[in-house]
Amino acid sequence: MTELSGVRALVTGGGSGIGEATARALAARGARVAVLDLDPGAAPLGFTADVADDASVRTAVADAAAALGGIDVLVNNAGIGAAGTVEDNPDEMWHRVLDVNVLGIVRTSRAALPQLRRSPHAAIVNTCSIAATAGLPQRALYSASKGAVLSLTLAMAADHVREGIRVNCVNPGTVDTPWVGRLLDAAEDPAAERRALSARQPTGRLVGPEEVAAAIVYLASPAAATVTGTALAVDGGMAGLRLRPEPRP
16 A cells, blocks of 8 residues: 555646656556546556647546546646747747646646546646746746746635645756757757756756656645645755855865
């Protein structure tokens, strides 16, 4: 027996990166886990869906609930990135990123809420970002989307707390995921860019997907039964620490 034995969880964007690590971590602690993704990969219980398409989401959530026998935990992790200032992304890109990162959470949560209301242990965990609370260069669109996710998390927590549904989010720093890998590959000097991204986090390294997954599992678990409306930073101290420069030799 483990702490999540009997818990039924649905993870969006669970085919890779943070979502895949989260699905694995939930399963390792005893949960039954379904994955919803454009490409569920090798997930034992995977459902193909696009969070930007409401009909696709409703069908996949219903199929996952039928396979699991209900849903107790929803992890809204699916999302896409964007680089640039407000001048760099056309309107179409703004609509696309907000549609996936914000409305994707709305669609999946809306479809799962009837199941969550029947659960004795209902929790929603949204993947947000340090970009919601810190001004990062070249991330205007992405930051706007994650700022909306943070506000949405708080509003959802208020709306559903009396229904017994907890809603929280995690705010990762720069995570060593395939998306960050693609950004690094596209940089003029990938090694220098990796060093720069690592150095802006006080711990001096990128965050591991498994570390974010551990935080998500905590927020989804009975150990967090009184935690709702919270944003848990998993960012190597980036949000809160202001270190003095190291003395030069």
